[in-house]
Amino acid sequence: MKRFTFGRYLPMNSFMHNLDPRAKLIAVLLLVVAVFIPSSFIPYILLAVLAGCAIYLSGLDLRFILRTLRPILYLSLFLLLVNILSLKRGSVIFSFKGFEIYSEALVFTFKITIRLLLMLVYTTCLTATTKPLELTLAIEFILSPLSLIKFPTQEVAMMISIALRFIPTLSLEAERIVNAQKSRGVDFEEGHMSERVSAMLSLVVPLFTIAFERAYELADAMEARGYIPGERRTCARELKFKNKDYSLLAISLSVLVLFIFLKLNNHF
Amino acid sequence: MSQLGNCKSLFNIYNTNMDFISVRDLNFRYEEKQILLSDISFDIKKGAYVAIVGKNGSGKSTLAKLLIGLETADSGTIEIDGVVLNDENIKHIRSRMGIVFQNPDNQFIGATVRDDIAFGLENRCCSKSDMALLIEQFSNKVGLEKLLDKEPEALSGGQKQRVAIAGVLAMQSDIIILDEATSMLDPRGRDTIKKLIRELHQDKELTIISITHDIEEAYTADDCIVLCDGKVFDHGKPEEVFKDAKRIRSVGLDVPFIGKVKEAFKNHGIVLDGNSEDEIIGELCEYTLKR
Amino acid sequence: MRIHFEKISYIYDRNLPFAHTALSDIELDIREGKITAIIGETGSGKSTLVQHLNALLIPSSGQIELGDHLIKANEKNKNLKKLRKEVGLVFQFPEYQLFESTILDDVAFGPIRFGISKEESYERARSALSNVGISPILYDRNPMELSGGQKRRVAIAGILALDPKILVLDEPAAGLDPEGAKRLVDLIVSLNREFNKTIILVSHDNDMVYSYTDDTVFMRDGRVIYHGPTLDLFNDGELIKKNHLLLPTVVNFKNRLREAGFEVDENARTIEQIAEAVSRRISR
Numbered sequence: 001m002k003r004f005t006f007g008r009y010l011p012m013n014s015f016m017h018n019l020d021p022r023a024k025l026i027a028v029l030l031l032v033v034a035v036f037i038p039s040s041f042i043p044y045i046l047l048a049v050l051a052g053c054a055i056y057l058s059g060l061d062l063r064f065i066l067r068t069l070r071p072i073l074y075l076s077l078f079l080l081l082v083n084i085l086s087l088k089r090g091s092v093i094f095s096f097k098g099f100e101i102y103s104e105a106l107v108f109t110f111k112i113t114i115r116l117l118l119m120l121v122y123t124t125c126l127t128a129t130t131k132p133l134e135l136t137l138a139i140e141f142i143l144s145p146l147s148l149i150k151f152p153t154q155e156v157a158m159m160i161s162i163a164l165r166f167i168p169t170l171s172l173e174a175e176r177i178v179n180a181q182k183s184r185g186v187d188f189e190e191g192h193m194s195e196r197v198s199a200m201l202s203l204v205v206p207l208f209t210i211a212f213e214r215a216y217e218l219a220d221a222m223e224a225r226g227y228i229p230g231e232r233r234t235c236a237r238e239l240k241f242k243n244k245d246y247s248l249l250a251i252s253l254s255v256l257v258l259f260i261f262l263k264l265n266n267h268f
Numbered sequence: 269m270s271q272l273g274n275c276k277s278l279f280n281i282y283n284t285n286m287d288f289i290s291v292r293d294l295n296f297r298y299e300e301k302q303i304l305l306s307d308i309s310f311d312i313k314k315g316a317y318v319a320i321v322g323k324n325g326s327g328k329s330t331l332a333k334l335l336i337g338l339e340t341a342d343s344g345t346i347e348i349d350g351v352v353l354n355d356e357n358i359k360h361i362r363s364r365m366g367i368v369f370q371n372p373d374n375q376f377i378g379a380t381v382r383d384d385i386a387f388g389l390e391n392r393c394c395s396k397s398d399m400a401l402l403i404e405q406f407s408n409k410v411g412l413e414k415l416l417d418k419e420p421e422a423l424s425g426g427q428k429q430r431v432a433i434a435g436v437l438a439m440q441s442d443i444i445i446l447d448e449a450t451s452m453l454d455p456r457g458r459d460t461i462k463k464l465i466r467e468l469h470q471d472k473e474l475t476i477i478s479i480t481h482d483i484e485e486a487y488t489a490d491d492c493i494v495l496c497d498g499k500v501f502d503h504g505k506p507e508e509v510f511k512d513a514k515r516i517r518s519v520g521l522d523v524p525f526i527g528k529v530k531e532a533f534k535n536h537g538i539v540l541d542g543n544s545e546d547e548i549i550g551e552l553c554e555y556t557l558k559r
Numbered sequence: 560m561r562i563h564f565e566k567i568s569y570i571y572d573r574n575l576p577f578a579h580t581a582l583s584d585i586e587l588d589i590r591e592g593k594i595t596a597i598i599g600e601t602g603s604g605k606s607t608l609v610q611h612l613n614a615l616l617i618p619s620s621g622q623i624e625l626g627d628h629l630i631k632a633n634e635k636n637k638n639l640k641k642l643r644k645e646v647g648l649v650f651q652f653p654e655y656q657l658f659e660s661t662i663l664d665d666v667a668f669g670p671i672r673f674g675i676s677k678e679e680s681y682e683r684a685r686s687a688l689s690n691v692g693i694s695p696i697l698y699d700r701n702p703m704e705l706s707g708g709q710k711r712r713v714a715i716a717g718i719l720a721l722d723p724k725i726l727v728l729d730e731p732a733a734g735l736d737p738e739g740a741k742r743l744v745d746l747i748v749s750l751n752r753e754f755n756k757t758i759i760l761v762s763h764d765n766d767m768v769y770s771y772t773d774d775t776v777f778m779r780d781g782r783v784i785y786h787g788p789t790l791d792l793f794n795d796g797e798l799i800k801k802n803h804l805l806l807p808t809v810v811n812f813k814n815r816l817r818e819a820g821f822e823v824d825e826n827a828r829t830i831e832q833i834a835e836a837v838s839r840r841i842s843r
Contacts, residue, residue, distance in 0.1 A: 133379040180656040183648040185672030205658035221375035226391035236386035454763040532834035
């Protein structure tokens, strides 16, 4: 039985899927910072165009994107309401029997919304086109300078990758435990407080027990195969930057630098 | 295999010491599982296929852990190819030995088959090119060359155990310890692994220590060690060890199928000596001809 | 308690692109009071089928009659919980379901969930534990302190305490040593012979299936290829060859003796019976 994969990785073969995960992660980080710089409207058009390109190059369905963005729209509607009632700056746009809506409320909400939307599009393009393990390698790469201050980046990366590898296994086990307990009369859906608590315990306790046993056995296996935390080890996975990766990095970096420059010169 | 740089085994493999693995007066108390190993002594010759049998709780798996240094004995020695195991040289000794555990999931570390085979090599700081070569060679050896990019969820138990074996082989180990490596597999998986191990034993002259419940498998080994309550109860050729049904049953084990057949015929006054189904059928035919 | 599958199909992930038909058109009538084995390769649909027996899964089409219960596809099925008291399902490696702080508490857990009084639940727990051969000294112990084989028996006691009419076990002997496996199988057989429970065993161990079961359901690709007496299945050379079934060791030996010219009765099931038949021939 196929299990759905962690996050929202969609196994396809788009342009973005074939980019180096480190380049993608760095680009997303740069762009997310860039999103928060401009105050005026026009730079956002550039960012939106970039977002559109990202979606296209990721092979993502527009419907999928809209579904992902929906929660933001609900949030912004709520935000609009709050701002209409609280922000009373700028010019009056609408007036009804003494109740006034100010332009600032709308502009402010709009700004926040657009920023959230852009952020979400960029990160979605990242997670949809990058396998969880690749993402871990990218994170490890970015955190690697921290090892200079004795931060155990390699060990943290190892922990994350093992955790990722076991998510499907544990979820299958959880399902098995739920079935076994249901067969003993446990009701996971109905019942009053004490019953619900005991139902949860009947799932959580075995799951933890299995997880700990597993951890012990895994540790033995790792030790037997020569793993010593803190000691140097090589990496079999080839991660090589190609020209297209450099182009992506160049584009995101130049956008960020451009925005910073323009901001500093009060052009926004 | 030519230049493998620092991947090469750190030992001189061409040691003429016949008693390749020597265990003397091993004592170990394993509190958590209330197991006490006492006065364990035995020798294993280079290239032998040794089965260690005993019922659950007899200390088999504990012995395996001691051999590979995952636990340290309270007293006694373990000598591998003339070198006595201790805390300082365990790392080097592990380069000679590999272990495959019982639970296929709990030893699968990598995200894919390729990553898992690479794990041990990465720990040894193997270069990328060497690793690629070794992974290709040994995934081929165990028949998994087409599954290198598969994740563990997509693999059967038998396939995962093959990955574990490939990982051990890639480390150029010449001693493989199988700790009930087939007991969680279905019959087909079990058969595949048993066949693979036998093949490897023949081609590569590996020394194999198989801790097992499978009496049929133990019967095909070169040598058999029977453990009972943490002590060595018997040690010899399988035909000898399993000859006396009463004796072997007294320690919670049983005779192989052949043994049961011989027993049943004995009850009807027909004595058989054969050690395989073929031999027994042959003897029965002779009996009929005699009449 | 009648078990009748009528035109049962089951499709996983029906509405998704990777929908998978696990069961197609199953018609099955399992004999009451007998031990029935369900065999087949991994992926043949055994586990899916078995999860219908206590309504963990509801069929995508068709209906299942389980005693007084009628489970229909696409219908809101009520009283499923009651069904689970009558059909006890023991999963593979059931020791993993233990979670209470003492063995007695864990075994009593099931009956309590079904609304049985605390007093009676603990009575049943004691009785079930005694049936599986766990001594009262261990009742207050934490399940984690027991050996694998003991934990397994405790888990089974947890289902027995519900006093189901039908007991379904998925690979009950998986991972046990031969002694433990034998003890467990003897227990299962006694539950059938002494308490007249209908037993359904999912197993890969054709040796065990051959020696202990009355009927066998052989599944392949979600369909029932054979359902009938176990003996007949393993004596049917055609079927075995066609489906690449692993022959039980005893049957294989029997066949080889036959090939060598010895007449051995088709119904000879144990080594003892075979030895007797052959010895008699030799002595003539």
